[in-house]
Amino acid sequence: MNRRAFCKSVGLSAAAALAGKSWGASAGGDRKKPNLVVVFTDDQGYGDLGCFGSKTIRTPRIDALAKEGLRLTSFYAQPVCGPSRSALLTGCYPPRVAADGRGWQLKGKAVTIAEVLKDAGYTTACIGKWDVSGRRNRPGMMPNDQGFDYYFGTWGANDGGRVRLTRNREPLENPNDMASLTGRYTDEAIQFIRKHKDGPFFLYVAHTMAHVVIDASKQFKGKSKGDLYGDVIEEIDWNVGRIVDELKQLGLAKNTIVVFTSDNGPWCQREAHYRKTHGGHLATGSPGPLRGHKGSNWEGGVRVPCVVWGPGHIPGGRENSGMAATIDLLPTFAKLAGGHLPKYDIDGIDQSALLTGAATKSARQKHFYYHNGKLGAVRQGQWKLFVGGAAKKGQSFSDVPFDSAPLQLYDLESDIGEKKNVVSEHPETVRALLKLADWAAENIRPVEGLG
Numbered sequence: 001m002n003r004r005a006f007c008k009s010v011g012l013s014a015a016a017a018l019a020g021k022s023w024g025a026s027a028g029g030d031r032k033k034p035n036l037v038v039v040f041t042d043d044q045g046y047g048d049l050g051c052f053g054s055k056t057i058r059t060p061r062i063d064a065l066a067k068e069g070l071r072l073t074s075f076y077a078q079p080v081c082g083p084s085r086s087a088l089l090t091g092c093y094p095p096r097v098a099a100d101g102r103g104w105q106l107k108g109k110a111v112t113i114a115e116v117l118k119d120a121g122y123t124t125a126c127i128g129k130w131d132v133s134g135r136r137n138r139p140g141m142m143p144n145d146q147g148f149d150y151y152f153g154t155w156g157a158n159d160g161g162r163v164r165l166t167r168n169r170e171p172l173e174n175p176n177d178m179a180s181l182t183g184r185y186t187d188e189a190i191q192f193i194r195k196h197k198d199g200p201f202f203l204y205v206a207h208t209m210a211h212v213v214i215d216a217s218k219q220f221k222g223k224s225k226g227d228l229y230g231d232v233i234e235e236i237d238w239n240v241g242r243i244v245d246e247l248k249q250l251g252l253a254k255n256t257i258v259v260f261t262s263d264n265g266p267w268c269q270r271e272a273h274y275r276k277t278h279g280g281h282l283a284t285g286s287p288g289p290l291r292g293h294k295g296s297n298w299e300g301g302v303r304v305p306c307v308v309w310g311p312g313h314i315p316g317g318r319e320n321s322g323m324a325a326t327i328d329l330l331p332t333f334a335k336l337a338g339g340h341l342p343k344y345d346i347d348g349i350d351q352s353a354l355l356t357g358a359a360t361k362s363a364r365q366k367h368f369y370y371h372n373g374k375l376g377a378v379r380q381g382q383w384k385l386f387v388g389g390a391a392k393k394g395q396s397f398s399d400v401p402f403d404s405a406p407l408q409l410y411d412l413e414s415d416i417g418e419k420k421n422v423v424s425e426h427p428e429t430v431r432a433l434l435k436l437a438d439w440a441a442e443n444i445r446p447v448e449g450l451g
């Protein structure tokens with residue numbers, strides 16, 4: 001164990017250690033720790049899977065995982081790439097752990113999901129887009145510094161139609177063939193699985209697709225009814241199938257859990273500008289019934305499709321509309337792996353009971369931090385209140401007049417498309433949500449001691 005890993009591991013809390021006994025890692029060894037796989041796509045909208053209503057994109061492999069597993073219909077990421085990755089990796093809203101506040105640069109001392117699992121005996125790999133080191137090589141912030149035993153991918157996005165590939169710390173070539181990346185990442189993922197089939201392993205596959213500049217390989221190009229973007233998603237689906245087939249062939253399916261989700265909503269209209277400046281193809285992703293797009297605090301910016309599959313752990317044929325989020329993965333995986341949480345406060349909530357069928361309801365009732373650098377909205381139960389810009393400097397949200405223009409209240413249960421602002425009809429709800437906003441503004445602060 002190197003010094004950094006040691007310093008971080010002693011930061012794990014004793015209370016968490018005591019509470020860490022779980023069925024997934026019983027001392028008797030009658031059940032092996034499950035292998036954990038996350039497939040994280042880029043800029044894929046809520047509506048861009050067959051099992052989430054797409055009529056133009058065929059995703060039979062992921063649809064089958066949903067059928068055999070759990071479909072989560074109110075699952076949250078963050079509105080843009082880097083912050084979304086910081087959140088997934090740390091179980092925290094980015095302001096707690098990001099050097100830049102927003103989440104494009106994850107502090108080296110922040111405890112990641114890979115470190116938690118490595119500490120619990122897992123071999124860990126990140127394959128694909130990193131994007132939490134400011135797109136550069138910043139010592140201490142790189143995948144191998146943040147708990148990943150193996151890394152293959154690109155430090156940043158592919159905005160210019162070219163990526164710089166790196167294996168661990170070694171620079172490789174700089175390909176401009178965007179169509180090759182989904183297959184190549186999957187090849188790497190399969191090699192990692194084969195090499196570590198005795199487990200337990202944690203594999204995080206963060207696809208560069210479908211972030212512009214998008215492209216699909218010959219096998220998929222022109223084959224979908226959803227433009228090139230549809231071809232790209234169908235290629236991702238096929239490659240998810242390759243990973244699942246490999247798990248089955250190696251006899252690992254029963255002891256592996258796969259989570260498939262996206263980092264934020266689709267580009268939609270903003271992308272026209274992007275295409276002009278970067279020359280890529282139009283990414284025609286769909287938020288389905290949701291309002292808004294990537295970068296916004298509307299549901300379409302942050303609510304993403306999510307499928308959880310694991311035939312030995314996750315009872316199939318279920319769907320759940322309770323709130324869950326990428327920040328919940330760290331504590332959920334920690335529980336399943338018998339691992340320990342960081343000793344500082346995190347925002348994620350253990351959802352292992354929901355995943356394994358021990359509970360029928362999500363453990364998450366509140367989602368505080370819809371943000372775009374600052375607090376934008378809060379949600380509790382069915383209610384979502386936009387508060388961004390409502391409080392003046394030094395003013396608490398509770399003191400904001402109800403007729404203040406920025407306040408907007410939506411009932412997501414009856415109005416998933418956020419069409420009808422009902423702020424004037426539910427003063428008690430607004431009052432309660434303003435208190436939550438105050439709590440969030442007060443408490444979601446940088447963790448002390450992370451530098």
Ligand SMILES: [Ca+2]
Binds near residue numbers: 263264
């Ligand atoms: Ca993204």
